[in-house]
Amino acid sequence: MTTQQDSSTKTNKRMKHSALAAGAALAVVVSVAGAAPGAGAAPSAAPTKPKLRLVAATDSVTAQRWQGEPGVYLDLGTYVTVDDVPLEFKVTRKSYKAPVVAEQIIRKGGKVQAKRLPAGMVKDFEGLPGFLEVSFRDAAGKEVAKNKGTFCPNNASGRIRPDAPSTSHFPESCASNPFTLGGVWGIEKGWAANASSIDYDKPVDLPVGEYTAKVSIGKAYRDLFGMPDDQPTIKVSVLPESEDGEGGGVGLTARSSAHHGGGHDSHGTHGAPLASSHHYGPRGADAPTIPAFPNALVDRGTAHHLGDGPGHTDGSRVAPALKAAAKRPTGRAGVPANVPKPDLRSLPAWDIAITDGEDGDVAGKDYLAFSANVWNAGPAPLVVDGFRQRGKDLMDAYQYFYDANGKQVGYTPTGTMEWDPRVGHEHWHFTDFASYRLLSADQTKEVRSGKEAFCLANTDAIDYTVKNANWHPYNTDLSTACGEKNSLSVREVLDVGSGDTYTQYRPGQSFDVTGLPNGTYYIQVIANPEKRLQETNLNNNVALRKVILGGTEGARTVTVPPHDLIDVK
Numbered sequence: 001m002t003t004q005q006d007s008s009t010k011t012n013k014r015m016k017h018s019a020l021a022a023g024a025a026l027a028v029v030v031s032v033a034g035a036a037p038g039a040g041a042a043p044s045a046a047p048t049k050p051k052l053r054l055v056a057a058t059d060s061v062t063a064q065r066w067q068g069e070p071g072v073y074l075d076l077g078t079y080v081t082v083d084d085v086p087l088e089f090k091v092t093r094k095s096y097k098a099p100v101v102a103e104q105i106i107r108k109g110g111k112v113q114a115k116r117l118p119a120g121m122v123k124d125f126e127g128l129p130g131f132l133e134v135s136f137r138d139a140a141g142k143e144v145a146k147n148k149g150t151f152c153p154n155n156a157s158g159r160i161r162p163d164a165p166s167t168s169h170f171p172e173s174c175a176s177n178p179f180t181l182g183g184v185w186g187i188e189k190g191w192a193a194n195a196s197s198i199d200y201d202k203p204v205d206l207p208v209g210e211y212t213a214k215v216s217i218g219k220a221y222r223d224l225f226g227m228p229d230d231q232p233t234i235k236v237s238v239l240p241e242s243e244d245g246e247g248g249g250v251g252l253t254a255r256s257s258a259h260h261g262g263g264h265d266s267h268g269t270h271g272a273p274l275a276s277s278h279h280y281g282p283r284g285a286d287a288p289t290i291p292a293f294p295n296a297l298v299d300r301g302t303a304h305h306l307g308d309g310p311g312h313t314d315g316s317r318v319a320p321a322l323k324a325a326a327k328r329p330t331g332r333a334g335v336p337a338n339v340p341k342p343d344l345r346s347l348p349a350w351d352i353a354i355t356d357g358e359d360g361d362v363a364g365k366d367y368l369a370f371s372a373n374v375w376n377a378g379p380a381p382l383v384v385d386g387f388r389q390r391g392k393d394l395m396d397a398y399q400y401f402y403d404a405n406g407k408q409v410g411y412t413p414t415g416t417m418e419w420d421p422r423v424g425h426e427h428w429h430f431t432d433f434a435s436y437r438l439l440s441a442d443q444t445k446e447v448r449s450g451k452e453a454f455c456l457a458n459t460d461a462i463d464y465t466v467k468n469a470n471w472h473p474y475n476t477d478l479s480t481a482c483g484e485k486n487s488l489s490v491r492e493v494l495d496v497g498s499g500d501t502y503t504q505y506r507p508g509q510s511f512d513v514t515g516l517p518n519g520t521y522y523i524q525v526i527a528n529p530e531k532r533l534q535e536t537n538l539n540n541n542v543a544l545r546k547v548i549l550g551g552t553e554g555a556r557t558v559t560v561p562p563h564d565l566i567d568v569k
Helices: 005-033 219-225
Strands: 051-056 060-065 078-083 087-092 101-108 111-116 128-138 143-151 157-159 182-187 191-194 209-217 233-240 344-346 350-355 367-376 382-388 394-402 408-420 427-431 434-439 446-449 489-494 498-502 510-512 519-527 542-552 555-559
Touching: 051 209, 128 219, 182 191, 209 219, 344 519, 344 542, 350 542, 350 555, 367 434, 367 489, 367 519, 367 542, 382 408, 382 427, 394 427, 427 489, 489 498
Parallel strands: 060 233
Antiparallel strands: 051 078, 078 191, 087 101, 087 182, 101 111, 128 143, 128 209, 157 191, 209 233, 344 367, 350 367, 367 498, 367 510, 382 394, 382 489, 394 408, 408 427, 434 446, 434 519, 519 542, 542 555
């Protein structure tokens, strides 16, 4: 697959219009719901269940019909508002052999009750499927399209009244990694979350014209949460692409999915997959991330939640940002006994395909490309600082350790960082963090090997239910984590609960399988291959994914059997 310049340009234009639309939508939501029932009133008894409603931020939106696109990607400006108490979910699976289980968390008098959602209602960690139902009718009143959308409670949330909590302690996205193990969803009381984004992979096929969209919540969810049958209507104007390729589509969003996880797919960007003929991967190869409305319009305050306390609903926390030290550590290196350490674990490879290579690969060869992730199960973050060797594109790396109060209590040398000048990288990589190998069918022979140097970033929420999981990791993209060529020092952090994904579209993220016999192989992902990093457990660092190569040279194929219940190629 190759990135098409005209496609990425249109994507960027769509996202620019999306930001304008979302900002306007937020302002309307605040004015509509600013005097929400119960605001400032003292209830006779403390409520224990959240009050949910569907509201519309605007009564009309405008979308652009782009040439070559299968439809329009709509954000209709509807939100789910929450009052009385937060809406909170815990979503887990015991292993990849077990189904996903979703529970609504209800807190009353210091006690916690977990109410399990109906079996099969939630199948992954991306949100509540079929939550939003939308019907489109043309100017004559004829229904011309119907859609259902998944609702991520963490998606693009904001306050709806001034006396609501100034910050939300819930994560800011839902996970899309196929091997996610645990997630947390929630909306603070007095807040609203965007619920109008129709599933990002299902554009609405609406020709140029005028339409009326009626939005509602699925009956199963209305019954489950005790929601009224609100059905706001929104006028939708679909305009043709203008001659210069620009448009005024203020209701349009490019795959409106700020709730999806990220991955290393482009230098300096982070966010959801974008709509085009090219699979951009979770981080988006050419476009910056723009959430469903600009973060600058959200009053997040300055307070940090450090464990339980007044107004906190559980033990989640926002860890203070860890900044790189100004100089090399002094004193004797050492790791105190019983100090908290990270626990690095590999996920099985996915997004596997045969390609003709990426930038820097040899033309005419067959490559087995894949995506891979190493994550941190905690209970402590992985913190690595690099300090530049004078006059060289190399840094000396040190791992740091902290006590339960966040105080630095030790450090140890742990290899090097190197400057990667390749297009698409151009940042500092920590060596010996992970390695990739292609093994023979009996898993005894290594037939190919991959890179071992990485820039660490918290691209994916893998399990936010583990102890000390940080729901608001500091460095979530390359621009905050990897430094510049002239950097004197760099700090790279992999927070508890988060993982670092490198997608198959990164240069070097593949094996050259030219001339390799057809048959069964295993992609092996190894975290901390040289065991230079200090961990709580070194016995869970390896993951395998079975692949079957076929075809002929220049037309190779790959078959990827399911990994337990995870049937994702």
